[in-house]
Amino acid sequence: MRRKPSDITCDLMIIGAGMAGMAAALFAANRGIDTVQVGMRGELDFSSGFLDLMAVHPIEEGRLWVNPWQAIDALVRDCPRHPYAFLDHNEMSTALSDFLVCLKQGGLSYHREPDRNVMVITPVGTLKPTYAIPVTVQNGIRALREKAACVIIDFQGLKGFSGLQIVETLKNDWPDLHTRRVVFPGGAVELYPEHMAGSLEMPEARAQLAEAIRPHLDRADYVGLPAILGIHETKKIFDDLQEQLKRPLFEIPTMPPSITGLRLRNIFERQLPLSGVRAFFHHKVLKASYIAKKGFRFEVGPQEAKFVVQAKGAVLASGRFFGRGLYADRKRITETVFGLPVYQPPDRAHWHRKSFLDPEGHPINLSGLETDDRFRPLGANGRPAFPNLFAAGSILAHQDWTRMKCGSGLAITTAYGAVKAFERQNR
Amino acid sequence: MKTQVLIIGGGATGTGLARDLALRGVHCVLAEKRDINAGASGGNQGLLHSGARYIASDPSAAAECRREGRLLKKLAAHCIEDTGGLFVAVAGDDENYIADFPQRCAQYQIPALFLDIKDAREMEPALSDQIIAAFQVEDATIDPFRLSLDNIAHAHQLGTRLLRFAQAVDFKIINGKIRSVLLLNRMTGKKMSIEPEIVVNASGPWAGEVAAMAGVHMGMLYSKGSMLVTNARITQQVVNRLRYPTDGDILVPGGTVSILGTTSERIESPDLYYPEIHEIDHIIEEGAAMLPILASTRYIRAFCGVRPLISTEDTGDDRSVSRDFTLIDHSRGSERIENLVTITGGKLTTYRLMAEKTVDLVCKHLGVTQPCRTRIEPLPQTEDSKWTEPGLAPRLWIRNKNPKDQLLCGCEMVPQSAIDSITSSIRKQNGAPSLNAIGLRSRAGRGPCQGMFCSLMISAYLYDRKEFNDDQGLQNLCAFLNERWRGLHPLQWDSALIKFELLEALHCGLFGLELTRTGRRENLS
Numbered sequence: 035m036r037r038k039p040s041d042i043t044c045d046l047m048i049i050g051a052g053m054a055g056m057a058a059a060l061f062a063a064n065r066g067i068d069t070v071q072v073g074m075r076g077e078l079d080f081s082s083g084f085l086d087l088m089a090v091h092p093i094e095e096g097r098l099w100v101n102p103w104q105a106i107d108a109l110v111r112d113c114p115r116h117p118y119a120f121l122d123h124n125e126m127s128t129a130l131s132d133f134l135v136c137l138k139q140g141g142l143s144y145h146r147e148p149d150r151n152v153m154v155i156t157p158v159g160t161l162k163p164t165y166a167i168p169v170t171v172q173n174g175i176r177a178l179r180e181k182a183a184c185v186i187i188d189f190q191g192l193k194g195f196s197g198l199q200i201v202e203t204l205k206n207d208w209p210d211l212h213t214r215r216v217v218f219p220g221g222a223v224e225l226y227p228e229h230m231a232g233s234l235e236m237p238e239a240r241a242q243l244a245e246a247i248r249p250h251l252d253r254a255d256y257v258g259l260p261a262i263l264g265i266h267e268t269k270k271i272f273d274d275l276q277e278q279l280k281r282p283l284f285e286i287p288t289m290p291p292s293i294t295g296l297r298l299r300n301i302f303e304r305q306l307p308l309s310g311v312r313a314f315f316h317h318k319v320l321k322a323s324y325i326a327k328k329g330f331r332f333e334v335g336p337q338e339a340k341f342v343v344q345a346k347g348a349v350l351a352s353g354r355f356f357g358r359g360l361y362a363d364r365k366r367i368t369e370t371v372f373g374l375p376v377y378q379p380p381d382r383a384h385w386h387r388k389s390f391l392d393p394e395g396h397p398i399n400l401s402g403l404e405t406d407d408r409f410r411p412l413g414a415n416g417r418p419a420f421p422n423l424f425a426a427g428s429i430l431a432h433q434d435w436t437r438m439k440c441g442s443g444l445a446i447t448t449a450y451g452a453v454k455a456f457e458r459q460n461r
Numbered sequence: 462m463k464t465q466v467l468i469i470g471g472g473a474t475g476t477g478l479a480r481d482l483a484l485r486g487v488h489c490v491l492a493e494k495r496d497i498n499a500g501a502s503g504g505n506q507g508l509l510h511s512g513a514r515y516i517a518s519d520p521s522a523a524a525e526c527r528r529e530g531r532l533l534k535k536l537a538a539h540c541i542e543d544t545g546g547l548f549v550a551v552a553g554d555d556e557n558y559i560a561d562f563p564q565r566c567a568q569y570q571i572p573a574l575f576l577d578i579k580d581a582r583e584m585e586p587a588l589s590d591q592i593i594a595a596f597q598v599e600d601a602t603i604d605p606f607r608l609s610l611d612n613i614a615h616a617h618q619l620g621t622r623l624l625r626f627a628q629a630v631d632f633k634i635i636n637g638k639i640r641s642v643l644l645l646n647r648m649t650g651k652k653m654s655i656e657p658e659i660v661v662n663a664s665g666p667w668a669g670e671v672a673a674m675a676g677v678h679m680g681m682l683y684s685k686g687s688m689l690v691t692n693a694r695i696t697q698q699v700v701n702r703l704r705y706p707t708d709g710d711i712l713v714p715g716g717t718v719s720i721l722g723t724t725s726e727r728i729e730s731p732d733l734y735y736p737e738i739h740e741i742d743h744i745i746e747e748g749a750a751m752l753p754i755l756a757s758t759r760y761i762r763a764f765c766g767v768r769p770l771i772s773t774e775d776t777g778d779d780r781s782v783s784r785d786f787t788l789i790d791h792s793r794g795s796e797r798i799e800n801l802v803t804i805t806g807g808k809l810t811t812y813r814l815m816a817e818k819t820v821d822l823v824c825k826h827l828g829v830t831q832p833c834r835t836r837i838e839p840l841p842q843t844e845d846s847k848w849t850e851p852g853l854a855p856r857l858w859i860r861n862k863n864p865k866d867q868l869l870c871g872c873e874m875v876p877q878s879a880i881d882s883i884t885s886s887i888r889k890q891n892g893a894p895s896l897n898a899i900g901l902r903s904r905a906g907r908g909p910c911q912g913m914f915c916s917l918m919i920s921a922y923l924y925d926r927k928e929f930n931d932d933q934g935l936q937n938l939c940a941f942l943n944e945r946w947r948g949l950h951p952l953q954w955d956s957a958l959i960k961f962e963l964l965e966a967l968h969c970g971l972f973g974l975e976l977t978r979t980g981r982r983e984n985l986s
Contacts, residue, residue, distance in 0.1 A: 084971075090976065096976050098976070156972050156973070157917075158917065158972050159934070160973055162972065191865075193922065194914075194918045198927075199921050199924035199925075199934050202929070202930050202932070224864070289914065289917055289918075290967060354962055355958035355962045358959075360958075362953075362955065383738045383739070386953055389943055390950075391975045436965045436969040437969055441966075
């Protein structure tokens, strides 16, 4: 039988294991803060691996910004309650750099053009603006910009990824884009990206894959593939295959959960404990209490309480409804860990619009926690609910990350802001 | 194009008409402005009434339901689950109504068996402990999609032509007679002209608009009814509230789910309507009085339909307007049109009778003397409709054991072969497949994920099969999303919000569909 961990004491408790929780744990570890992290994880699996910073404002006009920093300035001017208003460009830029350094140390390099959003190809053939991308995607940006002769390879038995769909959808903008279907080495009837990625860790499989693709290269200068190029050794696999095909390669994420999200999760799960974070994934906070001057007491467990964490301060990065940080019944929205006040529309009739793709966006997305300029969520009296409680990521109010294309940026930079504020208050 | 009869409207009545006419050897064309059962015929609970519900409010309709219900159980058995039904009263319900109920049923020969309350609760454990009376009746459930798809498929085999997405936009009338009808294809924008001998207006809630094109005024009332689909089947039988018909008093099982309904709200136009949050909350509260679990169960979808009612005078409650159908021969009356017939109103249960009476009238005009055969000849079961049956696709898939036949809808286990079969039957009827059309003809997208993932899988597959080209996939995704969202937006609480967030993260966050030209256009339409 596994020994029940005894009570744990730490300086900072991170609640959540999505993008914001992982980022907060990383930044805390970087600053030498004694940190415990608790979260159910799983959210990162649904990440595309693209890191958005800020691209669309105002959303009702669907205006795309090439320069994310200018977009942020315009956003903060027009929506002064957006969480980005509490951060300056320097802090945000540092946060992103630190985050990307950690990914690189974990074996996954990212590419970004400091002042510029890029357009990436999605699995349904749309082009989406984003900021930082895995290097395995980078050649796709170049191919698209050059409208180069390019072939997208898809696989018999890999459902939900159709090269023809991407080609047909993009053909007006990119006439020299083509597609070919090949049989994956070992050719199972039903393929899953995770298995494909696993099998490509073997050099023989890569050689066979290159063999299968080679006859279809024709005059293509670039080769696109669904994201299957390994989970742990992506760089090696990518470089090897590129070498064998003698063409610049790029990946396109598959339908979530995609390998590109899984890679992120793996890196954090590996890197964070190495940096000293005591992480408990598949665990959640079941009960939270606060004793003035002493700090927080959390009962933690997968289903029922297994142990207690005592912490001076906490970062609440529990996400929205998908992450279970927010909950709603038929009448109102509540915050699940502390019962904090949630900024929200007056009633359910005002939560959503009747058209799903309404350019205005759904008002419920602006609901969430309001904070002071140190990311401390406000209590009922409009002042910080607890002196040492901070919030980060999508649980914050006044942002619509799916429409503004600011999800990862929001998670990473507010996590940075929250951890920095904690440190400043407690040092 | 010439034809004997042009039917406008592809709901239960229109498709029933097509089959009845075809069986009497009459050539016809059916023009439907959207898709089969896109209107009232698709927006109902699928209840095959025993008649007991209308016993006080509309006894003649009740007797008609009894006769037709029994007939359909024999002739269209494959579309029907003979569940039986209960009428239950809860503490506080009108005791006079309860007391009069058995006698009224007896008067119109509608069987209503008195049940011991204990027995009723044993039959249906979900019933409230506040039940004070219970009767068993001959209610059943009917799959309206299967019914209409089989009717039109049979008519098609007999020579009827089906035009989907074909909207009648103009009548050319000379000397009080329709010489030709102009049809607009809403997918391609192309127009075509048809010269029918007779036009049958079977457009349900749109009957007034169609008649108006011929210069005929018909006062229509539009009564919207909203319904909710639970994620699991709550009862084995239909459960009705034993009281004068009002909101939230029927729960109808349908395969693996149950459908709670309904409301009655006057609306201005039959074109733009949604199940509204206040209706949903109201019927949940009402339904929970009979079946308390309805207050806490999970709902996967809401939908609504518009009941076409002919207004005679303005009454307060639309339920008091007769549910009987209205058959109008426009060759009589002041605004004469020699060759126009309108059939509207009525109920799903009496669709066959409505078609029969209409065809009798049409045949009189045409000089055709063939008698009606739909009252004796069983409705053939066809390939076109079979995929709407819950559980069929997985059964066939498991039996066939073809590993190459991948599942495209994981929740309802719909494989590629089912999608192939559906697209080929749509092609056979000169149509083009779309995600919404496949959704209507199968279980795809009806499971717990409500199409979030299978819409993407099917769309990719349709590209592979060269059924889609250009950005049709995006157009279809946007149309499918907005159509699904109509039924999801009033149900956004608890776990539904988790799926909403994922749905939006996927379609907006990752695909950026709302930024595409297609996404923007879909939103405007």
